[in-house]
Amino acid sequence: MTVKQDWFNTPDGAHIYYESRGSGPLTVIFAPGFASSTRYFCKNIPVIAEKYRVVSFDPRGYGMSSAPLVGNNLTGHATDIKNLIDYLELENVVLIGWSCGGGTAVQYSKLFKDHKLKAIGILDSHIHMMNDGDWNIHPNKGYKVRQMKKNYWAWLKGPEGMHLNTAFGPANKDANLPPELDPEDEKNFAEDCEMFFPWAGIELQIDYNLTNNLPQLSKITVPVILYQSPLYGEKLWEIYDREIKTYHELHKFESSHYLFYHEADRFNEITLKFLEKLQSM
Secondary structure (H helix, E strand, O other), rough: EEEEEEEEEEEOOOOOEEEOOOOOEEEEEEEOOOOOOHHHOOOHHHHOOOOOOEEEEOOOOEEHHHHOOOOOHHHHHHHHHHHHHHHOOOOOEEEEEHHHHHHHHHHHOOOOOOOOEEEEEEEOOOOOOOOOOOOOOOOOOOHHHHHHHHHHHHHHOHHHHHHHHOOOOOHHHHHOOOOOHHHHHHHHHHHHHHHOHHHHHHHHHHHHHHHHOOOHOOOOOOOEEEEOOOOOHHHHHHHHHHHHHOOOOEEOOOOOOOOHHHHHHHHHHHHHHHHHHHHHO
């Protein structure tokens, strides 16, 4: 399958790397999670691109994209997606955001009123990590901003320090990574984590943690598909189910935050069935 690889320039001068492959009645855009890249969806993109167009990209500061000093927050990332959609003249877009990318997808809905969207996918993403509600089990619950900033000081050591606060760091590896990673995939994933620049990572994480996307859920105007791992607990997903007013599906997975990799066959099957259903809505 032919893959187009290129960059486009945003109005504020960032260079955003993207890939496009396949064709079909819908276009699926994958928005990566924190410190990752389009390479993380290596088990999903080729399968879905057999029936649909798939566009993947590295958000600013990630992977092959540039690392500017501005726009490293959910608003900036959502605006880049809007610019990418307009640049490629896309229609009927299904925007699937993983983790931090899910926060970006909801922010996109808020800022651009579901512009060009056919549906939204929220892939194991939190709506407000610092919220002090009894439904929230995230470690940063209760607005632990000082604690969070202190933890991220390690990033100033460069790649070695950044490694501590990403999925491949010693505090997170056992909890979050799927077992039996392909050696080449592990090399690529770790490389993307280690090349994430401190200013981008710290600014983005604080914004993601402090942004409350809960009020936007009831304002989404398109169908939503939800993918849940055990990471954030059941009560978070009860809120999603209660607040989203449009047609939505919730699919529970038993593996890790990387459910789309560890349970790729099931993830792809569920996603393809949802995409097929969208065409009749």
